[in-house]
Amino acid sequence: MSCDLVLVGVGGQGVLTIADLMIRCAFAADVPATYCPTKGMAQRGGFVKAEVRLGREGVGPRIAEGAADLVIAMERSEALKGLPLLRPEGTLVLYDHVWAPTGVMLGADAYPKREQVLDEIDRAGGRLLLLDPSDLPSVDGQAVRPNIYVLGAAVGRTPLGEVLAVEAMAATIEARWPKAASANLAAFQAGVRE
Amino acid sequence: MIKKTVTGNQAVARGALAAGIRVVTGYPGTPSTGCLTHLLSLDLLDRHVEWSANEKVAFEIAAGAAWAGQRSLVTMKMSGVNVAFDALISIAYSGTNGGLVIYVADDPGVTAGMAEQDSRAFARMADLPMLEPADPAEAYQLIQTAFELSETVGTPVFLRLTTATALTHAPVEIDDPVPPAERDVILEKDIGRYTKAGSVICRRQHEELINRLGRAEMWIHEHGLNRLDLSASSGGLGIVACGAAAPYLPEALGISGLSAEDVSVLRVTSTVPFPRREVERLLGACSTVLVLEELEPFIERDLIVLAREVGFDGRVVGKLDGTLPRIGEYTLPIILKGLETASSRPLAHESSSAIDEADAGGVSPAPRPITICAGCPHRGTYLAIDAAIDAAGLDRDNVMVTGDIGCTILGMNPPFDLLWNEVSMGSSLGIAQGYVHAGSKMPVIATIGDSTFFHGGMPGLVNAIQHRVPLTLVILDNGWTAMTGMQINPGTDESQQPGSRRVDLEDVVRGLGPDRVTVVDPYDLEATTAAIAACLKEPSGVGVVISRRECAIQASRRRVDYGTVTVNAEACILCKQCLRITGCPALSLPPAADGLGEPPQGGPPGPRSIVIDPDLCNGCGLCVSFCPTGALAKEAA
Numbered sequence: 034m035s036c037d038l039v040l041v042g043v044g045g046q047g048v049l050t051i052a053d054l055m056i057r058c059a060f061a062a063d064v065p066a067t068y069c070p071t072k073g074m075a076q077r078g079g080f081v082k083a084e085v086r087l088g089r090e091g092v093g094p095r096i097a098e099g100a101a102d103l104v105i106a107m108e109r110s111e112a113l114k115g116l117p118l119l120r121p122e123g124t125l126v127l128y129d130h131v132w133a134p135t136g137v138m139l140g141a142d143a144y145p146k147r148e149q150v151l152d153e154i155d156r157a158g159g160r161l162l163l164l165d166p167s168d169l170p171s172v173d174g175q176a177v178r179p180n181i182y183v184l185g186a187a188v189g190r191t192p193l194g195e196v197l198a199v200e201a202m203a204a205t206i207e208a209r210w211p212k213a214a215s216a217n218l219a220a221f222q223a224g225v226r227e
Numbered sequence: 228m229i230k231k232t233v234t235g236n237q238a239v240a241r242g243a244l245a246a247g248i249r250v251v252t253g254y255p256g257t258p259s260t261g262c263l264t265h266l267l268s269l270d271l272l273d274r275h276v277e278w279s280a281n282e283k284v285a286f287e288i289a290a291g292a293a294w295a296g297q298r299s300l301v302t303m304k305m306s307g308v309n310v311a312f313d314a315l316i317s318i319a320y321s322g323t324n325g326g327l328v329i330y331v332a333d334d335p336g337v338t339a340g341m342a343e344q345d346s347r348a349f350a351r352m353a354d355l356p357m358l359e360p361a362d363p364a365e366a367y368q369l370i371q372t373a374f375e376l377s378e379t380v381g382t383p384v385f386l387r388l389t390t391a392t393a394l395t396h397a398p399v400e401i402d403d404p405v406p407p408a409e410r411d412v413i414l415e416k417d418i419g420r421y422t423k424a425g426s427v428i429c430r431r432q433h434e435e436l437i438n439r440l441g442r443a444e445m446w447i448h449e450h451g452l453n454r455l456d457l458s459a460s461s462g463g464l465g466i467v468a469c470g471a472a473a474p475y476l477p478e479a480l481g482i483s484g485l486s487a488e489d490v491s492v493l494r495v496t497s498t499v500p501f502p503r504r505e506v507e508r509l510l511g512a513c514s515t516v517l518v519l520e521e522l523e524p525f526i527e528r529d530l531i532v533l534a535r536e537v538g539f540d541g542r543v544v545g546k547l548d549g550t551l552p553r554i555g556e557y558t559l560p561i562i563l564k565g566l567e568t569a570s571s572r573p574l575a576h577e578s579s580s581a582i583d584e585a586d587a588g589g590v591s592p593a594p595r596p597i598t599i600c601a602g603c604p605h606r607g608t609y610l611a612i613d614a615a616i617d618a619a620g621l622d623r624d625n626v627m628v629t630g631d632i633g634c635t636i637l638g639m640n641p642p643f644d645l646l647w648n649e650v651s652m653g654s655s656l657g658i659a660q661g662y663v664h665a666g667s668k669m670p671v672i673a674t675i676g677d678s679t680f681f682h683g684g685m686p687g688l689v690n691a692i693q694h695r696v697p698l699t700l701v702i703l704d705n706g707w708t709a710m711t712g713m714q715i716n717p718g719t720d721e722s723q724q725p726g727s728r729r730v731d732l733e734d735v736v737r738g739l740g741p742d743r744v745t746v747v748d749p750y751d752l753e754a755t756t757a758a759i760a761a762c763l764k765e766p767s768g769v770g771v772v773i774s775r776r777e778c779a780i781q782a783s784r785r786r787v788d789y790g791t792v793t794v795n796a797e798a799c800i801l802c803k804q805c806l807r808i809t810g811c812p813a814l815s816l817p818p819a820a821d822g823l824g825e826p827p828q829g830g831p832p833g834p835r836s837i838v839i840d841p842d843l844c845n846g847c848g849l850c851v852s853f854c855p856t857g858a859l860a861k862e863a864a
Contacts, residue, residue, distance in 0.1 A: 043595070056396055060232050068396040071338055078812045079597050093474035094362075094395040097559040113592040134595045135810045136641065139803060142594050149590040 034064075035088030036196045037096050038187075041115035042107030043132045044072060044079045047180030051105070052083035054184060058197050058205040059087050069094035078132075080111060087196045104159075105187055107180065108132050112150055121158035124191045127151075128164045128183045162190055170223040177220030181206065185224020199225055233399050235392040236261030238363040239302075239330055242370035244271075244404035246326070249297035251276040252285035254682065255711035256304025257339035258393040259332035263302050264712070273407055278714050281652070281682040282307035283314050286329065290318045290383070293327035294421070296413035298374055302330045306341045306651065308349050310683070319353040319383060320432040321420055322439060324413050326374035327383040332393045335471075335521045336556040339390075341632075341651075343554065345522035350385045350499040354436050356443040357385035357499040358452070361473040363397045369496060376446055382439045387498070389471045389521055391556060444500040453502040457512050458491045464569055465491040465513030467506070467530065469498065469520040472557035476519065479562040483574045495520075501529040510539040517569035518545035521557045544569040596640045601813035602779030602789075602845030605635060607749030608703050609643040610808070610849065611774070612672060614752070615759035621669060626763075627662045631655035631675040631684070634710045635703045638674065642810040652679050656687025660696045670766045672699045672759075677732055678708035678716035685735070691769050692741050699762040700741075700771045703749070704732055705778040713781055720777075733773055742768030749774045750789075750847050779845050788864040789846035792839055798858035799836030805850040805859060806837070813843035814850060 038055075042048040052068050059066035064087055071082040084096045096118055104119045105126045106112030112127050119125055129147055136142035154161050164186055169176050187193050188202050206221055207214045233241065240262045243251065253263040255278065266276045275292075279285035282303045289301035303311065308331050315329070331346045350357035358373050360366035366388060373384040418424050419431070447453065464485070468476050473494055480487050493509050495502055509516065510533065518527040524546040531543055544550050550568045551561060567574050599605050616626050630636045630646035631654065639646040650658055659673040675684045680702055691698055706723075708714040715723060717730040737744050743765075745758040755774055762770030777787070806814050815838050836858065848861035 056232055060398060065398070066232075069391055069394055071394075078595075078600075080595055089478075091474065092478050093471065093558065094391050094397070095475075095556065095558040100559065110593040110595075113590065133815070134593050135598070135806060135812075136596070137593050138816050139807055143591075144593045145590045153590060 034196045035086075036102050036193050037100060038085050038087070038103035038105065038193065039096055039101045039115050039118045040083040040085070040105045040107070041111045042081050043111060044081045046081070046107045046130070046132075047178065048081045048107055049083055051180050051184045052085050054202065054205055054209060055085050055087065055197060057209065058202050061205060062197065062201050064088050064196060065090045067092070067094040080114065082114070103187065103191055103193055105183060107183060109147065109150055110145055113145060113153060116153055116157055116159070119157055119159045123159055124162060125154050125159045126162045126164065126183065126187050126191060127154070128166065128179060130166045130179065162186060168227070172216060172219040172223075175216075177223055178217065181217050181220035182224040185221040186227065187224075189225030190227075228400055228402050230398055230400050232396050233363055233401070234261055234394055234396050235360070235363040235366045235388050236332075236394070237265045238367040238399050239370050239386065239388070240265040241399070241401050241404075242367040243300045243328070243374075245402045246371045246374040247298055247405040247407050248300050248374075249274055249407035250289055250292035250299040251302070252279045252288045252299075253302035254279055254282045254285055254307055255708050255714045256307050256332075257711055258334055258388075258390045259302050259304045259307075259330065260711045260714070261393070262330060264714070271404075278708070278716070280717060282311040286311040287314050290314065290323070290327060293323045293325040293383070294413065296325045296410045297407065298326040298378075300328050300330060304339070304341075305331055305333045305344050305346045307331070308346050310652065312349060315349070315383070316353045317423065319355050320423070320429070320436050322381040322435065323377060323383050324381070325410070326377040328370065328373045328377060328386055329383060330370070330386045330388070333387060333389045333522070335389050343522070345525070346385070346387055347498045347525050348523065350387075351525070354440045355383055355385055355499065356380075356440065356447070356497060357387055358496055359387050359470040359498055360392060360496065361470055361494075362392060363395060364399045365496070366392060367399050367401065372450070372452065376443060379446055380439050380443045382443060385499075387470070389556070391471045440500050444503070447497045447500070447502070448504055452496045453505045454494045455505045455508060456492045457508065458489055460489055461512050462514045463489045463491065465493070465509045465516040466569075467493045467495055467509065467516065467518045467520075467526055469495040469526055472519040472521055472562065475557070475559045475562045479559055479566055482559075483563060483566045483570070485566060485570055485574075495526060498525055501526070503533060506530055506533055507537055510534055510537055510541075514541040515569050516541065516543050517565050518543065519551075519557065519562060519565060523553060542569070597637060598640055598810055598812065599634065599637045600779055601811050601840075601843040602783070602847045603634070604705055604749040604774070604776035604779065604847070605638065605703050606809060606811065607752055607755060607776070607847070607849050608701060608774040609638045609645050611749065611752055611755035611759055612645060612674070612701060613643070614756040615763055618756060618760040619670070619763035621763065625669045626672065627659065627667060627669065628672045628674060629655040629659045629662075631673075631679050633676040633679050633708070634705075635674055635676040635679070642807060646674065651683070653683025653685075653687050656684055656691060656700065659698050660687070660691055660694070663696050663698055670697070670699060670763045672701060672763075674701045674703060676709075677702065677704040677706060677718045680732065681717045681730070685739070688736070688741070688769070688771075689739055692739055695768060697766040698769060699759065699766070700769065701759060702732065702736070702771065702773045704773050704775040707778045707781050709778045709780070713778070736771050736773065741771045743770040744773065745771070746773045746775055749776050750849065752849065752852060779847065783845055789848070790862050790864040791841065791846045792844055792848055792851060793860050793862055794836050794839055795858045795860065796836035798856045800856055800858075801835065801837065802855060804853050804855060808853045809850050811850055813840045814838070815840065
């Protein structure tokens with residue numbers, strides 16, 4: 034079992050945290066794994082990408098265009114940067130959050146509409162798992178952490194689950210945040226379930 | 228021994244610990260920073276680990292310790308080798324006593340800025356061995372090998388990683404750190420070895436240098452660092468794979484449909500010296516050779532020279548025949564392209580055509596230029612420079628504002644669009660003086676950060692003062708080396724660098740004696756504007772404005788509370804002036820039905836005002852002064 038996956042999003046959304054949890058989970062399960070982050074020079078609000086290769090021994094860390102089994106996009110516009118990496122029949126998880134750059138808010142730059150992005154995914158032959166931020170569940174009156182929710186959806190509802198099991202990831206999350214395990218597990222399980 | 232997931236940078240650090248290093252120095256620079264950062268995060272006894280003022284100083288400290296007999300490591304990004312090289316080549320000619328390894332991280336693809344240079348040229352020029360691992364596990368081993376080689380031969384050794392290897396997390400078997408060996412300090416007085424006193428000495432050192440490289444070649448050969456795997460069938464395809472390109476080869480061979488048994492492979496881990504013996508055997512067994520190496524065709528050129536010497540009459544496929552690029556990272560599609568050309572047949576895979584079609588989509592992602600953080604004090608300085616140009620009655624398009632390295636260069640991007648150029652550490656000052664001497668009739672402004680000023684800016688300022696060059700220097704002093712992820716520098720607050728002493732940048736500048744020095748707070752726009760305008764109006768000498776306020780990220784990590792900015796929704800007319808002028812990421816338009824922030828047309832009444840993200844806003848208050856209706860208000864902590 035193997036899975037080559039790419040995460041894209043905006044600095045501050047916890048994209049690299051998802052990749053880190055995947056690597057920890059894979060390590061505990063003795064699944065060979067590499068993870069290569071690209072965050073450019075931005076502290077926050079810049080494009081972030083993480084390439085994760087699970088279940089393959091002795092391979093380079095980068096994933097070629099058209100070769101990713103799974104693309105997880107945490108932001109609508111950035112999904113278009115992840116899409117060229119997706120292989121035909123691969124799955125794209127779109128958490129349809131909008132983080133408009135200043136240029137868009139000032140009306141100087143265009144920002145893609147949801148339908149346009151979905152059309153592009155369709156044209157690329159990708160399978161879509163759409164997560165609407167307005168459906169983000171709440172626990173004890175507080176919205177759960179979107180990145181952990183998206184991780185739950187990826188593990189629970191895409192072929193990634195064949196490489197990293199739901200129970201193993203839950204254990205990884207618990208070990209990562211022993212003091213805040215329940216809130217994070219709730220976010221994760223909400224993503225798995227929906 | 229324990230198996231851990233580590234980055235290539237951490238693997239270098241851990242390998243150096245296993246090799247018993249005593250002294251580690253460096254200057255931050257992506258993608259190399261994580262090595263020294265990792266060492267600083269460990270509780271290390273009996274070792275000295277420091278961020279030095281610049282790479283040349285860092286190298287000299289490591290070299291001094293190595294001359295004294297200790298194992299020493301110095302770390303830097305590729306641009307740092309340019310800085311250190313003056314000292315480096317001199318030490319190369321003298322050789323070393325204790326192990327001395329220079330870890331350099333090159334950045335093919337340029338994810339972190341600066342020239343896409345290939346540092347292997349420096350190893351070649353200095354006749355120093357250079358080892359190149361292909362993944363973190365190999366980095367862990369090769370740094371230890373590098374120390375052994377260094378001490379056996381008496382030569383400094385380069386270890387070169389590239390971005391993908393330095394930043395990739397992968398499992399590595401790690402040994403426990405070895406305490407530095409108890410070695411007597413070598414205090415040897417020998418001008419024939421430790422100086423360049425005269426032509427006889429220098430020519431003898433050159434000869435010894437060449438001999439050392441020869442001994443290194445033999446040592447590397449005997450230790451089998453370059454692994455040759457010859458196919459049983461001769462006359463087929465041979466592949467030379469080096470560095471980060473190598474791990475993609477097995478995968479590419481699998482996809483290509485070429486039989487791995489028919490292919491001979493030489494995995495090169497020593498770029499310098501050229502692995503002559505192994506390459507000669509490869510040439511003898513193959514009719515075509517494919518060379519896979521990122522950036523410049525180093526191995527390839529040496530291979531072609533050797534091919535001529537030994538009468539090889541086959542093909543060499545690589546960069547020089549135009550098949551493969553000299554630009555960017557090598558990943559699977561490039562390796563496949565090489566295999567396709569070298570095997571002279573189209574391969575069974577589809578990916579090369581998929582690449583050409585990838586950009587054919589009808590809709591593009593929104594541009595997301597890198598910008599400065601919410602609360603960044605540089606925002607105040609950029610806005611003040613702009614306002615000062617105006618206040619001095621000058622034309623923005625005719626005032627040269629030179630830029631420098633680090634976060635301060637982000638003033639080149641919207642909404643500021645202020646800086647004209649970016650060269651190298653400290654160059655804002657020299658470039659500015661050049662524009663003055665060229666006859667620029669308008670005042671010239673140089674901008675530089677605090678760490679960059681300590682690193683390479685001081686000589687430029689001294690020069691401007693000495694030659695009475697009329698210019699304004701704005702030092703954006705946020706107290707940290709910020710862009711590389713918050714390292715200390717000489718000016719960092721003493722409480723943040725225990726055991727060290729803070730060097731006050733203001734004292735340094737005043738000591739150099741410019742015509743005018745003003746220290747301002749960039750959160751105080753009026754005072755900062757006035758100070759810069761005063762320099763512009765009186766351009767008779769060197770005017771320095773130190774715009775001083777701690778990096779907002781670091782201040783908020785220490786829970787410094789500047790208060791908050793609130794919005795009076797009744798008063799906000801959504802003119803977007805605050806957004807347009809400051810570009811602050813904490814500001815956004817109200818959420819709307821399409822999620823794009825435009826208020827819904829005739830939709831349900833919602834917030835119709837600018838929204839401030841309380842988690843991002845640090846209360847700098849700069850936006851308040853640009854609100855025409857007074858809707859934004861600063862509330863004290």
